[in-house]
Amino acid sequence: xxxxxxxxxxxxxxxxxxxxxxxxxxxxxxxxxxxxxxxxxxxxxxxxxxxxxxxxxxxxxxxxxxxxxxxxxxxxxxxxxxxxxxxxxxxxxxxxxxxxxxxxxxxxxxxxxxxxxxxxxxxxxxxxxxxxxxxxxxxxxxxxxxxxxxxxxxxxxxxxxxxxxxxxxxxxxxxxxxxxxxxxxxxxxxxxxxxxxxxxxxxxxxxxxxxxxxxxxxxxxxxxxxxxxxxxxxxxxxxxxxxxxxxxxxxxxxxxxxxxxxxxxxxxxxxxxxxxxxxxxxxxxxxxxxxxxxxxx
Numbered sequence: 001x002x003x004x005x006x007x008x009x010x011x012x013x014x015x016x017x018x019x020x021x022x023x024x025x026x027x028x029x030x031x032x033x034x035x036x037x038x039x040x041x042x043x044x045x046x047x048x049x050x051x052x053x054x055x056x057x058x059x060x061x062x063x064x065x066x067x068x069x070x071x072x073x074x075x076x077x078x079x080x081x082x083x084x085x086x087x088x089x090x091x092x093x094x095x096x097x098x099x100x101x102x103x104x105x106x107x108x109x110x111x112x113x114x115x116x117x118x119x120x121x122x123x124x125x126x127x128x129x130x131x132x133x134x135x136x137x138x139x140x141x142x143x144x145x146x147x148x149x150x151x152x153x154x155x156x157x158x159x160x161x162x163x164x165x166x167x168x169x170x171x172x173x174x175x176x177x178x179x180x181x182x183x184x185x186x187x188x189x190x191x192x193x194x195x196x197x198x199x200x201x202x203x204x205x206x207x208x209x210x211x212x213x214x215x216x217x218x219x220x221x222x223x224x225x226x227x228x229x230x231x232x233x234x235x236x237x238x239x240x241x242x243x244x245x246x247x248x249x250x251x252x253x254x255x256x257x258x259x260x261x262x263x264x265x266x267x268x269x270x271x272x273x274x275x276x277x278x279x280x281x282x283x284x285x286x287x288x289x290x291x292x293x294x295x296x297x
Contacts, residue, residue: 064180066210069120073262074180077169081176082116082128082257086213089254101252104232107220111257118263128257130222131172133233133244136165142226146245148187148196153226156187156196158244163189172258173219173235174244181207185242204241216241218253 065073070083084090088110089100095110096102102110107130114128135142136153147155150163159168160178169175177183183206187196197203201216208214214237221233231246234253247253 064210067120067263069118069263070116071118071120071125071263072210073264074176075262076179077172077175078262079172079258079260080125080263081211083211084213085208085211085256086215086254087114087116087257089213097252100254101217102220102255103252104220104224104234104247104249107253107255108222110255111222114257116257121263125259125263128259130220130255131176131235131258133171133173133221133223133225135226136168136170144226144246148185148191148193150189154245156185156240156243157189160185160189160242171221171233171235171244173221173256174242177235177237177242181209183207183237183242186240187242201239201241206237206241215254218247220253220255224249 063074063076065075066083067073067080072081072083073079074081086100088096088102088107093102093110095106111128111130114126116125116128117123118125133153136151136158137143143152144154145152148157149155150157150160150165152158153171157163157178158171158174159165160174161167167175167179178185184204186204187193206214206216217238218234218236221235224230224232227233227246229246230249232249234245234247236243236245236247
């Protein structure tokens with residue numbers, strides 16, 4: 001916010017809300033007059049609604065924002081995750097195996113038909129999917145020589161700090177696991193196969209951040225692209241923790257739902273009656289101010 005003089009002796013108080021502009025201009029002449037200038041009344045109302053909603057959101061991790069209603073926004077990936085990392089289990093989805101897992105085909109189908117009610121913004125959200133995966137280096141394509149160094153698509157430590165593709169967003173699950181949540185791999189960065197841990201799951205701590213129902217098991221991505229067999233791309237937080245690779249599509253794993261963008265964009269447009277009400281209020285304010293006595297001769 002700034003207050004600065006401009007040509008004609010006017011003083012402009014300028015406030016930016018999100019991407020929208022809300023201006024108050026005070027003009028000093030014979031009398032006092034306040035002009036409410038809305039570049040777009042609808043835009044300003046929407047901006048106010050967004051700012052009010054944002055006030056209830058708290059930062060959970062460096063790039064994760066709790067939007068309320070069981071939704072977590074990742075500002076780097078520009079996606080919204082369900083806070084419940086196994087919502088299919090929570091809703092007792094009919095195709096679950098062993099109580100909480102899905103085959104790759106069933107996981108994809110579940111995510112694509114999912115409708116989730118956002119209790120904070122009062123909207124039903126669709127367009128869900130499983131986490132994306134694309135080649136680490138699109139100019140090369142899929143790199144399938146299994147590795148410990150995060151330099152292959154089929155590898156431990158994909159996107160992990162200190163690796164060739166550190167911080168890569170080509171695959172959303174390892175980015176979440178290593179960069180947002182600060183987890184480690186069974187095979188330490190910079191080491192070889194002989195350095196990989198042979199201990200059980202109890203030997204490492206799974207940092208879950210703001211998420212619930214996140215387990216030391218395997219998770220599916222939304223792709224089987226580039227795989228020579230009937231497999232699906234997945235990410236392991238279980239016995240091979242920190243490994244991204246090709247997994248048998250019929251061996252069930254967990255499905256974690258995500259959707260593109262920020263749920264803040266789902267704030268409903270202001271109604272016509274709300275816009276008319278704001279216009280009436282602005283008019284009344286201007287009339288009252290014009291009746292005020294002059295500030296200067």
